[in-house]
Amino acid sequence: MVIENLDRLSRQEVKFARRWIEDITDKGIVVAVCTPEIEIDSDSLSGSNLVSMIQYLLEAQRSTGESARKSEMSKKTVANGLKLARKGIVYSPKAPEWLRGIKGDKFEVIEERAAIVRQIYEWSASGLGYTAIASRLTATVEPWTKPSKRGHHWKLGYIRDILTLPLVEGEYHPKTGNDKTPTGEVILNYYPRIVDADLVQRARAAIRRRDGTGGAGRREARNLFAGTVKCGHCGDAMVRIVQRNQQKTLYEYLKCTRFNAAGAPKPEDDAETRAKRCTNTTMFRYDLFEKAALQEILHLALDNSFFVKTEDISPLAGKVADLTKAVELLERERANLMGFIRKYGEDADTERDVNEVRSKLNKARVDLETAQAALDEAKGKVSPDEHLRRVLEVREAIHSKDQEEQEQARRKVRDAIQAIVTIVMCRSSAPLPGKKIPQRKIEMTLAGGYMAYEFDGEGKLLQKVSLQGIPDMMQGIAATDGGALVETIRNRRIQNA
Numbered sequence: 001m002v003i004e005n006l007d008r009l010s011r012q013e014v015k016f017a018r019r020w021i022e023d024i025t026d027k028g029i030v031v032a033v034c035t036p037e038i039e040i041d042s043d044s045l046s047g048s049n050l051v052s053m054i055q056y057l058l059e060a061q062r063s064t065g066e067s068a069r070k071s072e073m074s075k076k077t078v079a080n081g082l083k084l085a086r087k088g089i090v091y092s093p094k095a096p097e098w099l100r101g102i103k104g105d106k107f108e109v110i111e112e113r114a115a116i117v118r119q120i121y122e123w124s125a126s127g128l129g130y131t132a133i134a135s136r137l138t139a140t141v142e143p144w145t146k147p148s149k150r151g152h153h154w155k156l157g158y159i160r161d162i163l164t165l166p167l168v169e170g171e172y173h174p175k176t177g178n179d180k181t182p183t184g185e186v187i188l189n190y191y192p193r194i195v196d197a198d199l200v201q202r203a204r205a206a207i208r209r210r211d212g213t214g215g216a217g218r219r220e221a222r223n224l225f226a227g228t229v230k231c232g233h234c235g236d237a238m239v240r241i242v243q244r245n246q247q248k249t250l251y252e253y254l255k256c257t258r259f260n261a262a263g264a265p266k267p268e269d270d271a272e273t274r275a276k277r278c279t280n281t282t283m284f285r286y287d288l289f290e291k292a293a294l295q296e297i298l299h300l301a302l303d304n305s306f307f308v309k310t311e312d313i314s315p316l317a318g319k320v321a322d323l324t325k326a327v328e329l330l331e332r333e334r335a336n337l338m339g340f341i342r343k344y345g346e347d348a349d350t351e352r353d354v355n356e357v358r359s360k361l362n363k364a365r366v367d368l369e370t371a372q373a374a375l376d377e378a379k380g381k382v383s384p385d386e387h388l389r390r391v392l393e394v395r396e397a398i399h400s401k402d403q404e405e406q407e408q409a410r411r412k413v414r415d416a417i418q419a420i421v422t423i424v425m426c427r428s429s430a431p432l433p434g435k436k437i438p439q440r441k442i443e444m445t446l447a448g449g450y451m452a453y454e455f456d457g458e459g460k461l462l463q464k465v466s467l468q469g470i471p472d473m474m475q476g477i478a479a480t481d482g483g484a485l486v487e488t489i490r491n492r493r494i495q496n497a
Contacts, residue, residue, distance in 0.1 A: 001031050001032070023254070051480070056184040057231045082187075085174075085187050085190050088106060090104065090106065095191070096167045097113060098228075101192060119275045120163065121200065122203075124207060125199060125205075125207055126408060127206060127414070128222065128411070144158070151406045164207070166201065168193070168195040169193055169195070170189045170190065171188060172187040181275050185330070186329055186332065196321075197318055208413060213269070221409075221410035223286070224290060224417055225415045226240075226414065226422050226425055229254060230424065230426070231256040231426055232281040233256070233427065234317065236258075239254070239257050241255055252289065253286055256278045258277065259281055260273075260279065261276075263277075264278065264281050265279060280427070281428070282428035284440055285459060289456055292455050292461055293444060293453070293455070294395065296453055297417070297453075298413070299391050300412070301413065301421075302412075320375050327361065333357050334358065394413060397409035398410045412490045419447070420446055420447050423445050423486075424442060425445075427440070427443070428440050428477060439457075440456060441457070442456075451465070452464065
């Protein structure tokens with residue numbers, strides 16, 4: 001075995017280093033060191049080459065001490081840095097791209113870049129995903145990251161970090177060790193906050209709603225039910241496809257993903273191949289289903305929160321967002337304290353800290369509940385007629401010839417549908433006597449199983465079923481329509497179309 005320097009052989013304490021070298025030399029391994037030029041073998045331990053052994057042990061002792069000294073210095077540097085950070089003072093010039101930091105001073109906001117970050121959050125809140133945001137930025141703003149082999153553009157991961165990490169909220173989460181493990185501490189106001197709490201909450205809520213709604217057409221929200229439509233035979237997702245006839249008329253269909261990829265089962269298939277196929281060979285008219293489904297549930301999906309003007313409720317929404325964050329941080333602090341107690345036991349100081357955090361948390365929760373109630377009340381100040389007028393406007397907008405208006409309306413409707421539709425199942429069965437086309441049915445269930453709808457393959461409503469009691473909130477929303485749906489819900493009966 002050849003090593004460059006003696007200190008590379010071991011940095012353990014002397015007794016451990018000696019045992020280790022004995023073990024490897026007993027196995028016949030000779031260690032050749034370039035600096036200094038020595039050889040260590042089994043003879044080194046018998047006395048014939050004692051100088052080599054002494055050099056090795058002294059070097060091991062020196063390396064151990066040096067390593068410990070560097071480790072201690074590093075810990076002191078980090079501790080001193082955290083003391084500065086807790087006072088809001090820059091301890092490292094490394095900073096987000098929208099801030100300028102000078103060690104020992106305060107961070108300075110680069111306002112033109114902060115404005116871009118706020119625009120990213122606004123786009124996310126409106127329904128745009130990472131890819132759409134990256135495309136818009138690349139077309140108008142010089143990327144902040146270094147060019148890659150694929151070119152100079154805004155990277156999806158960087159946009160994701162901007163939208164999900166707490167930097168824009170002014171928080172610094174210290175990490176430790178080579179693997180950068182979070183310490184659990186949260187230092188507030190280390191960075192200047194550049195995005196208000198309400199916008200942060202709306203943007204991140206929109207990200208959560210978009211989970212599972214990816215694929216082609218996501219930006220335009222071509223499939224308003226993306227993520228909820230499943231094959232009633234194999235359980236896989238149904239994919240939206242577009243076809244044109246000879247007259248160039250466009251038709252939209254739903255097709256089983258498994259069948260689309262592998263086809264229908266064949267007699268010669270083995271068990272593994274058969275499992276990859278699906279018997280649902282039928283395509284379902286998506287465009288007709290969308291129109292019929294929206295006729296039934298759009299007024300339920302688009303509650304007042306989708307129409308309220310942000311500036312009208314901004315103070316209340318901001319307060320709710322701030323209190324939500326406060327509750328989250330206090331819960332984290334309490335968890336850290338409980339973890340400390342489980343590890344080291346409880347003493348008077350930790351008991352006092354736990355009681356103090358518990359008191360603050362209880363108060364924050366009460367304040368949050370009060371603020372949320374005030375916000376809900378502010379959002380609900382609209383007459384049934386005004387609500388229906390707004391819904392009709394959105395219904396028209398999703399088919400607007402203005403692409404930007406259409407995309408924005410469709411994203412709004414898609415996000416709303418994700419909140420109230422649990423699942424849409426597409427099933428096919430044998431054709432009726434004298435018919436060639438299989439029977440097709442699409443079943444749509446609302447959240448909580450409160451209401452179910454059944455449509456045929458041409459988008460005709462066959463029946464709607466009230467499965468159980470409806471909460472007052474859902475009744476209130478449904479009541480704004482003032483139509484047969486209200487009676488259906490209240491009477492819990494089946495109404496054939």
